[in-house]
Amino acid sequence: MDAYDVNKNESNSKEEKEYLILPVMEAGAIYTPDYCNAHQRTLAYIDVASSKMVTTSGRYMLIVWNIDNDQEYKKRFHEGKVYRIKAKKWNGGGYRDDVECLYVTEVMGIVEKCRELEDMYEEFIKPVIVQHEILGELTLDKEIYALNGKVPFNGSNISVSVFVKEGKEKNWQKNINHLADFYSAFENTDKLAKELVSNKLYKLACDYNENGITRENIAERISVSQITIINSQVEIDYDDNGIFGGHSIVVEGSIKSGLKKAYICG
Numbered sequence: 001m002d003a004y005d006v007n008k009n010e011s012n013s014k015e016e017k018e019y020l021i022l023p024v025m026e027a028g029a030i031y032t033p034d035y036c037n038a039h040q041r042t043l044a045y046i047d048v049a050s051s052k053m054v055t056t057s058g059r060y061m062l063i064v065w066n067i068d069n070d071q072e073y074k075k076r077f078h079e080g081k082v083y084r085i086k087a088k089k090w091n092g093g094g095y096r097d098d099v100e101c102l103y104v105t106e107v108m109g110i111v112e113k114c115r116e117l118e119d120m121y122e123e124f125i126k127p128v129i130v131q132h133e134i135l136g137e138l139t140l141d142k143e144i145y146a147l148n149g150k151v152p153f154n155g156s157n158i159s160v161s162v163f164v165k166e167g168k169e170k171n172w173q174k175n176i177n178h179l180a181d182f183y184s185a186f187e188n189t190d191k192l193a194k195e196l197v198s199n200k201l202y203k204l205a206c207d208y209n210e211n212g213i214t215r216e217n218i219a220e221r222i223s224v225s226q227i228t229i230i231n232s233q234v235e236i237d238y239d240d241n242g243i244f245g246g247h248s249i250v251v252e253g254s255i256k257s258g259l260k261k262a263y264i265c266g
Helices: 115-124 169-184 186-200 202-208 215-221
Strands: 017-031 036-047 052-055 060-066 082-090 099-111 129-132 136-141 146-153 156-163 223-230 233-239 248-254 258-265
Touching: 017 099, 017 115, 036 099, 036 115, 052 115, 060 082, 129 169, 146 169, 156 169, 169 186, 169 223, 186 202, 186 215, 186 223, 186 233, 186 248, 186 258, 202 215
Parallel strands: 060 099, 156 223
Antiparallel strands: 017 036, 017 082, 036 052, 036 060, 082 099, 129 136, 136 146, 146 156, 223 233, 233 248, 248 258
């Protein structure tokens, strides 16, 4: 997620309020010469004064706080615990439009009982599994909102992943179908991807292999490990099987225009 622009404990809202929050997932941090801030997702928050609860409803909610180079920031809030805080609204300079932030000015403590938020957390931790006639079982990774699974290909199982939008479950099937169609035609796509790697990375492969290597050797040795689809964009990961010193090979393109790029990483 992109960085936001905030100076230490200042926010763009003058009104400080008390909130109940429900942090989930692991905290991250942004370090710049001007400030050091941590952020963590909250499933919802309750305005203490009005008792109004605001849920995600497809929006991504973050609590943000200044850490002053504190390396223990990941222990500040624990997943599944309800906290009472003082905070100001932050309209997320640098974040995308569907992100809402509360900038924490004071942590008042853990709240022992809050049935509304506790029920929400119990629902959140339930696994979400989608069955598909071609792809089999897909399990939702709620941290990145991707459906992940394993499918057979050339005698082994490879990973498949398709990103979906939170709160847009009615549209998931379209994304899943993109992945299923791509996988169904992958025998030919795999040949095209290997040809692209052999041509684009041939000179680099020669640098890694002093005893020589041919384009045919590259195509024969590399093997697909994962297919990922994000909207209409495609990423295919290949194991190099020693050709590039253990680096992963990535092939990128789109469903409509085909495969365009190949590079190594890792």
